[in-house]
Amino acid sequence: xxxxxxxxxxxxxxxxxxxxxxxxxxxxxxxxxxxxxxxxxxxxxxxxxxxxxxxxxxxxxxxxxxxxxxxxxxxxxxxxxxxxxxxxxxxxxxxxxxxxxxxxxxxxxxxxxxxxxxxxxxxxxxxxxxxxxxxxxxxxxxxxxxxxxxxxxxxxxxxxxxxxxxxxxxxxxxxxxxxxxxxxxxxxxxxxxxxxxxxxxxxxxxxxxxxxxxxxxx
Amino acid sequence: xxxxxxxxxxxxxxxxxxxxxxxxxxxxxxxxxxxxxxxxxxxxxxxxxxxxxxxxxxxxxxxxxxxxxxxxxxxxxxxxxxxxxxxxxxxxxxxxxxxxxxxxxxxxxxxxxxxxxxxxxxxxxxxxxxxxxxxxxxxxxxxxxxxxxxxxxxxxxxxxxxxxxxxxxxxxxxxxxxxxxxxxxxxxx
Numbered sequence: 539x540x541x542x543x544x545x546x547x548x549x550x551x552x553x554x555x556x557x558x559x560x561x562x563x564x565x566x567x568x569x570x571x572x573x574x575x576x577x578x579x580x581x582x583x584x585x586x587x588x589x590x591x592x593x594x595x596x597x598x599x600x601x602x603x604x605x606x607x608x609x610x611x612x613x614x615x616x617x618x619x620x621x622x623x624x625x626x627x628x629x630x631x632x633x634x635x636x637x638x639x640x641x642x643x644x645x646x647x648x649x650x651x652x653x654x655x656x657x658x659x660x661x662x663x664x665x666x667x668x669x670x671x672x673x674x675x676x677x678x679x680x681x682x683x684x685x686x687x688x689x690x691x692x693x694x695x696x697x698x699x700x701x702x703x704x705x706x707x708x709x710x711x712x713x714x715x716x717x718x719x720x721x722x723x724x725x726x727x728x729x730x731x732x733x734x735x736x737x738x739x740x741x742x743x744x745x746x747x748x749x750x751x752x753x754x755x756x
Numbered sequence: 757x758x759x760x761x762x763x764x765x766x767x768x769x770x771x772x773x774x775x776x777x778x779x780x781x782x783x784x785x786x787x788x789x790x791x792x793x794x795x796x797x798x799x800x801x802x803x804x805x806x807x808x809x810x811x812x813x814x815x816x817x818x819x820x821x822x823x824x825x826x827x828x829x830x831x832x833x834x835x836x837x838x839x840x841x842x843x844x845x846x847x848x849x850x851x852x853x854x855x856x857x858x859x860x861x862x863x864x865x866x867x868x869x870x871x872x873x874x875x876x877x878x879x880x881x882x883x884x885x886x887x888x889x890x891x892x893x894x895x896x897x898x899x900x901x902x903x904x905x906x907x908x909x910x911x912x913x914x915x916x917x918x919x920x921x922x923x924x925x926x927x928x929x930x931x932x933x934x935x936x937x938x939x940x941x942x943x944x945x
Contacts, residue, residue: 560766564773568780575784582789586796593799596806607813610820617820617827622880624830627837630941631913637920638906645898653929660919660937 635661635668635737639699644672647692651677651684651719659733668700670733671708677717681727685710689731701736708732840914841943846870846887850940854891857911861904863896871937884941888918893934895925901934914941 544550556562637659648654652674659670672692678684685707693705709730716723762770842849851868858866871888875881893901901922908915919937 559769560762560773561769564769564776568773568776571777572780575780575789579784579788579792582792582796586792586799589796589799589803593803593806596803596810600806600810603810603813607817610813610817614816614820614823617823617831619880620834621827621830623883624834624837626878626880627884627914627941628833630916634909634916636906636909637917638902638909641898641902641905641920645902653924655924657920657922659921661916663918 672731677719677724677726685729703735867892891936895931
């Protein structure tokens with residue numbers, strides 16, 4: 539076996555030691571790891587930029603929508619207010635008491651031998667009622683009977699359109715001086731009638747409905 | 757396996773490398789990746805908020821459009837009711853209006869004066885005012901009066917007659933003297 543002499547032993551050892559230098563290896567490992575981290579950071583940064591783009595788009599969309607929605611909200615509030623106000627105003631209009639039909643009914647009940655000299659009517663607030671004082675003169679052989687006839691007729695006519703009708707005499711007195719009725723001197727009486735009623739018709743319809751419902755259930 | 761004998765110098769270098777590694781990790785997560793992730797997360801939240809706001813706004817706009825259709829009748833009605841209030845102070849235009857109205861009905865010398873003015877109790881009518889007027893009709897026939905009141909009630913939906921007093925004129929029983937207390941709902945201007 540031939541003899542081999544390593545004359546570069548020291549240099550080779552130094553070279554090996556240089557290659558196995560922990561600091562150098564550490565720097566290489568750190569650089570490699572750092573490069574990996576940098577790549578991962580780059581990927582994350584790219585995703586963030588994409589998201590930033592989406593955010594900008596969303597912001598642009600919102601900036602375009604915001605004035606419209608503010609206007610829409612304002613309009614909706616306005617519309618709701620209009621609807622509510624109209625509803626309340628319609629309620630006021632529907633709850634009104636119409637005097638003209640009542641005056642017509644009174645005039646239809648007044649016979650030729652009767653004169654209404656005063657009518658004082660008002661709406662009783664909060665009670666949904668109308669109160670009227672009617673003052674007049676009745677002339678007939680039996681003036682009180684004529685006044686009573688007027689009272690009954692008026693009550694009957696009013697009951698057709700209104701509810702809870704009450705027509706009562708507040709005063710009925712014979713007058714000493716007769717009145718001239720178609721050239722004939724006729725005894726007369728002065729009357730004051732108190733009329734109260736509910737402007738809404740009585741619940742006759744409701745009563746019928748209830749009766750029908752009861753009949754059906756049987 | 758043969759154990760590696762490390763020199764003191766090598767151990768120091770390994771420790772230095774480990775320290776460098778820890779420092780790198782710390783800096784990376786605290787100063788680079790952490791803030792980036794935080795900003796991305798906050799942007800995602802902002803996007804979600806904006807998208808939900810935009811979606812709800814679009815729904816609201818649709819609702820308003822539907823409401824507009826539904827409120828068409830009410831809007832028209834409200835405009836018509838608003839139009840019953842003329843420009844200017846009611847005291848300036850209401851009495852002449854009544855005078856002209858009754859004159860058209862054949863009843864002259866009508867006077868109207870403002871008795872009181874108050875706000876409505878209903879909060880929906882905060883833009884409206886309740887005026888009470890005394891209207892005097894010194895001389896009218898019963899038939900004309902009835903027709904005029906019917907016409908007034910039909911043409912003035914926001915006018916309510918609260919009180920009616922009719923007296924026969926003593927010297928001329930054909931005519932009546934009438935006082936009306938009427939309440940009007942007028943738009944505040």
